[in-house]
Amino acid sequence: MVAFSIFGVNVYRYGIFYLIWFLVTYFFLHFLWKSEILADYPKLRNFLKWNLDDLMIALIIWVLVGWRLWEVFIYEWNYFSNNPSEIIKVWHGGMSFFGWMVWVVLSLIVLFFVKKLSKRDFLLFLDCIVFVVPIWIILWRFGNYLNQELYWLAVPDWAWWIWNWLVNLLTKLNFFHVYPKVDSLLRINTNFISILFEWIILFLIMLLVSSKQVKRKKIKIWLNSSVFLIFYSVFRFFIEYLRVDSQFQIVWIFTTSQWLFLSLFVIWISILIFVSYASGGPAVLQDKKSF
16 A cells, blocks of 8 residues: 655555664664674674675565565465566565565575574574564554455454453454455454564563573573564464465365464474584573673
């Protein structure tokens, strides 16, 4: 959806959200290399100091490319294969959040390999940057809400006479919402539910895990990233039950997305176990006064 126009040029809401997130990420990474958090990792710190602009350019490119290509090849291949000109029209919607994460990680692997940084540098960097990902989630879900996208299941009739007071309360809080562009039905506003679980609750869990590491002055590599990925997969798996579009993609007993997040949950757990017990344990920073 168009937010406003300047001299006949449309500025889209998602474009504004992209800009906000890229700026937040840039200043966050700038803060990292200036702080003492990476004092024990001079190569990673110098990499951020001297290559931050290049890194941001790579992130911008791969966020946009990965976001779109995942949607094209995984979710909407039949449509886009018949309408290839629509692939570049990102302002029409159709972007996959998980897709850009995959492409960004792959691009970072290549970049860190070229710059000859270690595996621990790479994993520690992911543990740091994962804290700005929930910020993007709230921006994107709020954009879905404003554009009346990803509308979800209608509130069933029986809910009104069983929990009439609760339905009214949730409607006032916008957790139940009418999407005028769709129909006049009161629907579950799972964009807000996604914000609650994928941003607020997930971010609080990550802060809790990180604060315990800081308090113990013992930082564990890959722990922050795994906490985010595991809980995100769990939340998305259950939230998929409420999405109308997902209910048309059922394969056996789960939707396509649910199979994806179930598989990823197993993968994240396996990687966490492997990283935690490889090379004598996961601790990478210990007894640092800065923590």
